[in-house]
Amino acid sequence: MVARSIPFIELYAGDHERTVEHLTTELGLSRVAEAAGRTSRAVLLQQGTLRLVVTSGDGTEDFLEAHGDGIADIALACSDVTGTRAAALAAGAADLGATGDAPVVSGFGAVRHTLVPESRAGGLPPGREWVPVADRQRPAARIRLLDHVAICVEGGSLERHVEFYAAFGLQRYSSEFVDVGDSSMDSVVVRSASGEVTFTLVAPGSTTGTGQLDAFLRRNDGPGVQHLALLVDDIVAAVTEAAARGVVFLQTPAPYYDALAARFPDIPEEIGRLRATNVLADRDEWGYLLQLFTTSPHPRNTLFYEFIQRHGARGFGSANIRALYEAVERDRPAVP
Structure with a gap:
């Protein structure tokens, strides 16, 4: 009933291309997978065990208007998802439903926590149809x-x-x-x-x-x-x-x-x-x-x-x- 790791962090960005460019070309992360809808875009970036999801479009507008570009989700891989969710709600967290089959609770401000089973911490983030990509641009892995x-x-x-x-x-x-x-x-x-x-x-x-x-x-x-x-x-x-x-x-x-x-x-x-x-x-x-x-x-x-x-x-x-x-x-x- 505890958080064990951070399987991914989700960043909402108004300018999707510029943000991904900064994180890949400048900071050196690599594209791992993409998920695109008619009105939204998401890309999973990684270097080492750090994994960032950059999301823009549908579903991000209210957050971006209020807060600007920022972290919207810090996912937590848990030893007991059901127990962690119950403990979080008892401590005052709001139940924000689920992303795919992963429950989501409120954290601080407008930031939420998607709760992922520890056994799936290395998998693709839930709730999207990801398409793996091969990133040819791979700076030195620092x-x-x-x-x-x-x-x-x-x-x-x-x-x-x-x-x-x-x-x-x-x-x-x-x-x-x-x-x-x-x-x-x-x-x-x-x-x-x-x-x-x-x-x-x-x-x-x-x-x-x-x-x-x-x-x-x-x-x-x-x-x-x-x-x-x-x-x-x-x-x-x-x-x-x-x-x-x-x-x-x-x-x-x-x-x-x-x-x-x-x-x-x-x-x-x-x-x-x-x-x-x-x-x-x-x-x-x-x-x-x-x-x-x-x-x-x-x-x-x-x-x-x-x-x-x-x-x-x-x-x-x-x-x-x-x-x-x-x-x-x-x-x-x-x-x-």
């Missing part, structure tokens, strides 16, 4: 899996969401509070026992309404997925190649690297290579990690991506949260 999903919710609602996801078997893993100027961010990480489902729940920590999370909630018309973190084995190569293909990454303050050599005298990556690619580094008691955010490729700036490389570290870059937060603050428009 993305290994989905490391975590960052979810932005309203201030003061973190504990309610933590309790809600306990019904899916996700338990509190860590928490963090960052105060930057007149805005702040509060966060709690919940994770499945399998380690394959990790949600980083973030919320405004102040009442000024001026921070980047407040701006996201306004642009998105409520809670939603802020970013997807993609695990890679060589972040310098991944960032270099993605940037050459057109992906735009956030810029890191130059003084950050002046202190990095003192903080990390023993990391094998040369500080100069990290500086050249704007990659940040952090460590915990288990090891260290490297990470970097993209800017949003979507019109309403509602979703972006993170590359992350782990060398034993189990955390999420707590020492980098301030630097990343400040980088996003500089990148976002002055007027939401």
Whole structure:
């Protein structure tokens, strides 16, 4: 009666061609299958175990009008679909019917969860007639899996969401509070026992309404997925190649690297290579990690991506949260 993995994530997009182009040509995912109707289009993309469904057309209009391009469904592969559905409904989820033979329940904001039996986690997403495709365009396979999903919710609602996801078997893993100027961010990480489902729940920590999370909630018309973190084995190569293909990454303050050599005298990556690619580094008691955010490729700036490389570290870059937060603050428009 618990969530074990994320078999796919569904992204609604207003400009289907441009979104698929970004995810394939720029981020490097490959087309696996397509499902097209008279008034709708869907394509399944994959690299490593990460699988994204990009959907446009019929059935997406209301979501897109309210929220812009964004994640509409985080599917969960469950050890007991019937039991997980019952637990979710008891915790306050709404019954949204079914997609094919897979039950669907509400999650946060307008995002839903399709519940898939664990035995079918590697199959095609339910509810469509998929046609397999052979993608001739296959960039270097840098993305290994989905490391975590960052979810932005309203201030003061973190504990309610933590309790809600306990019904899916996700338990509190860590928490963090960052105060930057007149805005702040509060966060709690919940994770499945399998380690394959990790949600980083973030919320405004102040009442000024001026921070980047407040701006996201306004642009998105409520809670939603802020970013997807993609695990890679060589972040310098991944960032270099993605940037050459057109992906735009956030810029890191130059003084950050002046202190990095003192903080990390023993990391094998040369500080100069990290500086050249704007990659940040952090460590915990288990090891260290490297990470970097993209800017949003979507019109309403509602979703972006993170590359992350782990060398034993189990955390999420707590020492980098301030630097990343400040980088996003500089990148976002002055007027939401």
